Amino acid sequence: MKIAASFLSCRKIVEGIERLSQTDVELLHVDVVDGKFVKGRKIPFRILKKIYKYTSKRLDVHLMVQKPKKYIKAFSTMNTERITIHIEVEKDLEKNLQLIRNYGIQCGLAINPKTELEKVYPYFNQIDSILIMAAEPGYGGQPFLPETEEKIKKLKAEIKKRKKDITITVDCGINQETIQKVREADIIVSGSFITKEENFQKQIDLLRKGFEKEKPEPKERKEEKKKEKPTKEKKTTTKEKKKGRNFSSKEPFKDEKPENIEKQNTKIEKKKTEKTEYKNTKIEKEKMEKKEKKDGKKEPKSKKER
Numbered sequence: 001m002k003i004a005a006s007f008l009s010c011r012k013i014v015e016g017i018e019r020l021s022q023t024d025v026e027l028l029h030v031d032v033v034d035g036k037f038v039k040g041r042k043i044p045f046r047i048l049k050k051i052y053k054y055t056s057k058r059l060d061v062h063l064m065v066q067k068p069k070k071y072i073k074a075f076s077t078m079n080t081e082r083i084t085i086h087i088e089v090e091k092d093l094e095k096n097l098q099l100i101r102n103y104g105i106q107c108g109l110a111i112n113p114k115t116e117l118e119k120v121y122p123y124f125n126q127i128d129s130i131l132i133m134a135a136e137p138g139y140g141g142q143p144f145l146p147e148t149e150e151k152i153k154k155l156k157a158e159i160k161k162r163k164k165d166i167t168i169t170v171d172c173g174i175n176q177e178t179i180q181k182v183r184e185a186d187i188i189v190s191g192s193f194i195t196k197e198e199n200f201q202k203q204i205d206l207l208r209k210g211f212e213k214e215k216p217e218p219k220e221r222k223e224e225k226k227k228e229k230p231t232k233e234k235k236t237t238t239k240e241k242k243k244g245r246n247f248s249s250k251e252p253f254k255d256e257k258p259e260n261i262e263k264q265n266t267k268i269e270k271k272k273t274e275k276t277e278y279k280n281t282k283i284e285k286e287k288m289e290k291k292e293k294k295d296g297k298k299e300p301k302s303k304k305e306r
Contacts, residue, residue, distance in 0.1 A: 001211055003204060004029040004060045004169070006191030008040075013047055014054055016195060021055040023201045027081065028057045029171070029189045033138065034065040037089065040138035045074070052079055060189070062110060062171070064137050065089075068096050076103040084108035084131045084169075087119055097126045108169070112137060113145055117155060124164050129187075130155060135172035144173030149181040156184045176210035183211070 004027035010016025020028060030048065033040040051059070058081040063071050068085045069092070075083055083100045087093065087109045100107035108129035109120050113136060120130055132151055135142035152168060159166050170182045171189035182188055194203045 001185070001208075002026040002187045003207060004187055004189045005194050005200075005204070006031055006171075006189055007195065008043065009192040010195050013043055017051065017054040019200055020194075021057055023204050025057070025204060027060040027187070028055060029191070030059050030061045030075075032061065032063050032065060032071055034067075037066045037086065038064045038136075038138035040064070049074065049078070060084075060169075060187075062131065062189075064110075066091075069099065072096060072099050072103070076105060080105055082106040082108055082129060084110045084129065086110045086112070086137075087123075088112055088115060094123075094126065097123070101126075110137075110171075113148075117151055120155075121158065124159075124162060124166065127166060129167040129169055131169045131171060131189075132185075133172055134170055134174070134178075134182075137172070142172055144175075144178040144181070146181075152182060152184045174207070176206040179207055179210045 003025045005020045005023070005025040006029040007013060007016040007020055008031045017028065028051075030051075031040075031043075032048075033042050035042060056079070058079050059075070061071075061075050061080055061083045063083065063085050065071060066089060068083075068089065072083055072085075083105055084107070085093070085096055085100075088111075097107050097109075106128040107126070108131055109123055109127050110131035110133060111117065111120055112133050120127075132148060132155070134144050134148040148170065152170065155168060159168075167186040168184065169187040169189060170185045174182070174188050174190040175193045179188060188207070190203075190207060193207070194200050197203050
């Protein structure tokens, strides 16, 4: 997921652009309003055409205008990655899309909440991205429309079905909570949520954290984890070890360590040797006593007895 930050809601446009340039957002989202297609705050074009002085970040240009042709030409000379025009502007739509492509810039179609999603399908071969508006365009800080989530899923499925390489962007009402509802999107646009606070980077971090917070784990990975999970072996207590020991057994203990097994086997062998030696000594002694009795010989008396 990429974040495109909009500076439209900044009180001081130039300062806002410079400060956003110091953050880790991937794109700067430029909303261009003509006051005819939609009403809203306009950014003076004299500032926009010098935007390269204030930032090195690439531009994601969103044209909310009735006549996009002149703006396409103007932004083609800037550090622009993508230009998006509205499908609702039906006049010369295909010509304008081709014009954007001729400049070697990615072209996109934006679609308003009330417009049927199916209207963008015929243009799949001519576009690189689709911008879904999660609120009516023109004003920042509007609430996120819940139906947007289902619209993204539907569009994603259609793109996959047709095997197209088209990215999905979502704009309006994006914050650390609503971002969890747009997981299927590739790029999210956020403006007032970022710029309303003094620390822009802190707000951007909240967006990224919100996206990762409850990210569902793939089903395949869950199954792998189950397979990988080792079965816990019951630990044998010292008491059980002592109870289960059989020193006369020839087999080593399974619950013992290698060094302990060797020590134990040595102990067993020692006991066997001692037992054999004792037995042999006893037999020899008995033989000697029998012989002495037979020969009638007696052992010499000790000095005391003498």
